[in-house]
Amino acid sequence: MSVLVYTESENGSFKKTAFEVASYAKAVADQMGTTVTAVAINANDTSELGTYGVDKVLNVSNDALKNFNAKSYASVVAQAAKQEDAKVIVVSQTADSKYLAPILAVSLEAGYASNVVEVPTSTSPFTVKRTAFTNKAFNMTTIDTDVKVVGVSNNSFGLVENSGSATAEDFSPSLPESGVSVESVDKATDKVTIADAEIVVSAGRGMKGPENWGMIEELADVLGAATACSKPVSDLGWRPHSEHVGQTGKPVASNLYIAIGISGAIQHLAGINASKVKVVVNTDPEAPFFKAADYGVVGDAFEVVPQLIEKLKAFKAANA
Amino acid sequence: MKILVCISHVPDTTSKINFTDGDTKFDTNGVQFVINPNDEFGLTRAMWFKEKQGASVTVVNVGGAETEPTLRKALAIGADNAVRVNTEAKDGFQVAKELANVVKEGGYDLVIAGRESIDYNGGMVPGMLAEMVGANFVTNCISLEVDGNNAKAVREIDGGKETVSTSLPLVIGGQKGLVEESDLRIPNMRGIMMARQKPLNVVEPTGASVETASVKFEKPAPKGAVTLVSPDNLDELVNLLHNEAKVI
Ligand SMILES: Cc1cc2nc3c(=O)[nH]c(=O)nc-3n(C[C@H](O)[C@H](O)[C@H](O)COP(=O)(O)OP(=O)(O)OC[C@H]3O[C@@H](n4cnc5c(N)ncnc54)[C@H](O)[C@@H]3O)c2cc1C
Numbered sequence: 001m002s003v004l005v006y007t008e009s010e011n012g013s014f015k016k017t018a019f020e021v022a023s024y025a026k027a028v029a030d031q032m033g034t035t036v037t038a039v040a041i042n043a044n045d046t047s048e049l050g051t052y053g054v055d056k057v058l059n060v061s062n063d064a065l066k067n068f069n070a071k072s073y074a075s076v077v078a079q080a081a082k083q084e085d086a087k088v089i090v091v092s093q094t095a096d097s098k099y100l101a102p103i104l105a106v107s108l109e110a111g112y113a114s115n116v117v118e119v120p121t122s123t124s125p126f127t128v129k130r131t132a133f134t135n136k137a138f139n140m141t142t143i144d145t146d147v148k149v150v151g152v153s154n155n156s157f158g159l160v161e162n163s164g165s166a167t168a169e170d171f172s173p174s175l176p177e178s179g180v181s182v183e184s185v186d187k188a189t190d191k192v193t194i195a196d197a198e199i200v201v202s203a204g205r206g207m208k209g210p211e212n213w214g215m216i217e218e219l220a221d222v223l224g225a226a227t228a229c230s231k232p233v234s235d236l237g238w239r240p241h242s243e244h245v246g247q248t249g250k251p252v253a254s255n256l257y258i259a260i261g262i263s264g265a266i267q268h269l270a271g272i273n274a275s276k277v278k279v280v281v282n283t284d285p286e287a288p289f290f291k292a293a294d295y296g297v298v299g300d301a302f303e304v305v306p307q308l309i310e311k312l313k314a315f316k317a318a319n320a
Numbered sequence: 321m322k323i324l325v326c327i328s329h330v331p332d333t334t335s336k337i338n339f340t341d342g343d344t345k346f347d348t349n350g351v352q353f354v355i356n357p358n359d360e361f362g363l364t365r366a367m368w369f370k371e372k373q374g375a376s377v378t379v380v381n382v383g384g385a386e387t388e389p390t391l392r393k394a395l396a397i398g399a400d401n402a403v404r405v406n407t408e409a410k411d412g413f414q415v416a417k418e419l420a421n422v423v424k425e426g427g428y429d430l431v432i433a434g435r436e437s438i439d440y441n442g443g444m445v446p447g448m449l450a451e452m453v454g455a456n457f458v459t460n461c462i463s464l465e466v467d468g469n470n471a472k473a474v475r476e477i478d479g480g481k482e483t484v485s486t487s488l489p490l491v492i493g494g495q496k497g498l499v500e501e502s503d504l505r506i507p508n509m510r511g512i513m514m515a516r517q518k519p520l521n522v523v524e525p526t527g528a529s530v531e532t533a534s535v536k537f538e539k540p541a542p543k544g545a546v547t548l549v550s551p552d553n554l555d556e557l558v559n560l561l562h563n564e565a566k567v568i
Contacts, residue, residue: 068477070447070457095478099459102412102447111413111531114442127535132440133346136337139440140535179456180486183472187480195478199567223568241462241497242480247333247438248357248496256567267333270438273540277565279557280546290546295560299551311554315562 002037003029004086005054006077008094012044016159016196017092019052023160024152025090026053027119032088038166039080041065041073050166052159058083058171065175067182068096072175074103079173081108081147088126089149094195101151110147117156117274134247135273153274154195155253194245197226199256200275202245204230204268206261206282206301210238215305216260222312228252230262246271261301264289281305321375321466321488323366324428326419326445327394328356328437329387339537346439346537355390358434362494364504365464366432367398373466375430376400380422382415384408388520395515396507402518407525410533412440416448417528423453428489430471435460435493443493450491458484462497 005025007018025036035055040046042065046057058080065072077100081089089104091097093115105112117138118129125142128150132139143150194200201220207213213227220227227243234244245252247270257275261282262268269292272278280293281304290296297304331337331351338347355363369375379394381387382405391402403426405418423431431450436443443459450457456471458464462481463474471490474483476497507515549557561568 070459095460095476098443099447102416102444103451103457105413105444106416106448106451111411112444112448113532114444129538132537133331133337134333134438134441136539137339138538138540140538142533142535143531144533145531180458180484183483183485185477185480185482187477187482189479191479193479235501240480242476242478244496251441256561256565270333277561277567279561290548292543293546294544294565295557296546296548297551297554297557298548304551304554307551308554308557311558312568315558315568319562 001085001087002035002055003032003088003090004077004081004084005036005038005090006097006100007038007040007043007049008092008096009040009043012042014043014048015094017094017154019048019159020154020157021090021092021152022049022052022054024119024157026160026162028088028090028123029053031120031123037080037084037086039077039171041076046166046168050164051161053162053164054166055164057166057168059168060171060173062175069178069180069182070096070099070103071180072178074100074107075176076173077104078107080171087147089147091149091151093151093153097151101149105149108147108149109145110149111143111145112149112151113141113143114151115153116150117153119157131274134270153253155198155255156274192224192226194226194228194243194250194252197254199223199225199258200228200252200254201225201258201260202228202230202262203233203260204262205232207233213239215309219258219305219309222309222316230268259289259293260305262289263287264292321369321373321430322426322428323369323375323377324423324426324431325359325363325366325377325379325394325399326431326433327359327363327379327381327390328434329353329381329383329390330356330437330439333438337539343537344534353390355393356434356437358436358495360504361496361498362432362434362492363394363397363399364499365494367505368499369466370398378403378426378428380405380419382407382409382418391520392515393507395518395520396511397505398511400518402520404520404522405525406522410530412442412444413448413531414528416445416452418525419445419449420452421526422523423449430466430488431455431491432494433491435495446491446493453489453491455489455491456486457491458486459493461492461494464492464498
């Protein structure tokens, strides 16, 4: 018996969330007095997982798994869980893992708790804290089945380094008929994505038009951040829909969320409440965002952002 | 084509979130319930299939009698009939099992659910349902075309989108993008009158077991006041983010 963790990779490299869920799995394994086994699919080098508490890696190399496919990937993880007699399976909450987890849960007849933000408060009964009501509350949930699937919210647990090292073993599961085939992928590969980002720079209708996004991108660049936007901005076609955050858009759980020219309507806040530190730049001191923010600048984005870029560049140079 | 649209009955986003019974129950006092926004996009897409390609549209909810006004609203928007599985929805797995039974009994070709409901944001029902009935599954779906038995869908992925091809029977988790927001429908008087005549069948649950249980709710600790920084002193902001918040 061990705690099993699905560690996502892209083009052979692990995503940051993979190390986070590995860290989480290690914490759960310690509580239960057991070890951590990771499932890695088409990853180049799995040794780094040891740094985050993984004892053993089941290495899957298969060209048929080149593109993510929820059903096939869920089947791989399920077969690994059975082989390892895993009672707890940990996944992240990226778009792909959220796609895979319910399929996995059904095939293992496992209860699934999503959006989990802390290690279990108890492992018997298995009790976890998850967000509810679009981050306006938390819910303590027990998972009552023998096998349990835990979906850990991105950036909620963080990375915890361990001194261990991971052994690797080849794993060759059988693959089901996938039923869904990928025709094309349209994705900016050189950009930090909102789900992975520790810092997100987001801008709203206060930016007046798409031509003014240069400074938002530059600010994001300096910070190594992903860019995002409010709903009207994507509705107006100023930015792609994949950048729209909020209740009807993407959720953001970054360490730092910088909102520029965004009013802070409740539907927008619903998507970003899980972010730890929020900074708002807005001309209107009455903008509701100031009530939700940790730091605020009442000022014109067109003056504040270019200056902030300069200050951050200077800060980086001084701390390099 | 027989389409089933899953409708989640959720508190309107602007609702005040409170709990009763020692923080074990959601306080519905003064809360306005609505069709889950992700489901509304799906319902509108289903209406499009009905009008453009010919399809019957059934809406379904797993819940008590209090959810009927939400189902009636979906009927007023144009669904042909409604099913309510008469049991309190306790967790995603249980809801998916009850829905799977409805799907099997009704022989639906296409099931449109929302990618997640805005109360628990669990995002589990559509995928679980698909797996239980052995249908193909696409979530975060922002476009769907069906031609005979074949379907083409676009789904949002982290950092972009992906076009996939698949076949019926199919379950999708839909979201904004599935139809234009300006195409979302508000029930009109005629629709509301007609909805009263449409069948709303109450079926008894299969008694599916519940895999997870809610023990207690908690509200986040009240947030401290914002620290304002003058636009003329952005060094201070950088300093605070580095030394106090420790995020840069
Ligand atoms: C069912 C439903 C779901 C929704 N889902 C979402 C969602 O997921 N995400 C979302 O974002 N919204 C959502 N909305 C919309 C939401 O209610 C708001 O309309 C939206 O968030 C406003 O976006 P905004 O702040 O960019 O624009 P605005 O409301 O136009 O605000 C712009 C802000 O910019 C400030 N500003 C203007 N000029 C400057 C300047 N030069 N420098 C600095 N500040 C400036 C203004 O003071 C203002 O506060 C939803 C609405 C509904 C009804």
